[in-house]
Amino acid sequence: MSHRVLVPLELPDADSVPAALAKSITSMEVVLLGHYGLPEQTPPSAARDQFGDDARAELTTLAESFEDAEASVTTRVVFGKARDKTINRVAVEEECDVILTSGDADEITQVLVPIRGERNFDRILSFSEELLTATEATVTLFHMGEDSDQIPGEEILSDATDQLIQAGIDSDRITQRLSEDDDTTQTIIDLAESFDALILGETEPSLRDQILGNVPAQVTIDTDNPAFVVRDAEEA
Incomplete structure (x- = not known):
């Protein structure tokens, strides 16, 4: 399976994606999304006219870390107010099956992959x-x-x-860990401190997730690690 990764960045003055992280996905197609957040009273059309050239120039510069790693990169700038909805919409339009939340990464040597069940199982492992x-x-x-x-x-x-x-993948590189802690999200966040990156599966939320919040979303907010969220096959 060939994977297509959406990398959302918040413009203006976005942080660049670390070289080690860009290099880790050079075998995949990358869509670099520059989301330019707007105040409620600002129409997107007016912002595009005023800031469009600068936003596109910044995103072109940010794409250099991927181009230097010889990755296939598409860039796209969107002006809007609803960041999460924009990311989901662009992921569908660009047919991306993975969304990367960038983070601190000098190297990628240890990866944590939480697995919940059968749903999205094959896609998570294919990307892993x-x-x-x-x-x-x-x-x-x-x-x-x-x-x-x-x-x-x-x-x-x-x-x-x-x-x-x-x-x-050599068996010596694979470790299994089974936990019975009650707080799934906090356990993953605590574990993440010992790893360079996470691969999280987007799954249909349970009733608990609907009440307390979706696990992948909470983890990506509460950790500085890069996190690859593999979209649900039934939604992607």
Whole structure:
């Protein structure tokens, strides 16, 4: 499966994507989205006329880290007020199956992959395999310990490990971790401190997620790590 990664950046004065992070996805197609946030009273058309040239020039400069790594990059600037809705809309329009929240990354040597259940399972592992191949990083497959989709957590981790090995990832690079802590989100955030990047699956929210907030969204807000959110196959 070929992956297409959306990288949203907030204009103006966006932080550049670290070279190690850009290099990790050079085998994939990259869409660099410059979202230019606007006050409620500012029409997007007026902002485009006033700031459009500067925004496009800034995004072109930000794309250089990907071009230097010989990645295939498409750039797109959007002026608007609803950032999250814009990201989701552009991901659909550009047919991106992964969304990258950039973060601090001098190198990508250890990757954390929380796995919830069968939903989106193959797509998460397909992306993980491609990232691991590009970086030669080690990976920790993590499950919270509760049964998902009536499948024990141990079996989910075992199946994930087998799939990565079949894809060519050396078993010595794969670690499994099973936890029974009650707070899924906080556990992942705490674990993330020991890793360089996370791969999170976008899944249909449970009732708990709907009340307390979606896990991938909370994790990307509360950690400085780069996070790749693999979109749900039924939504992408």
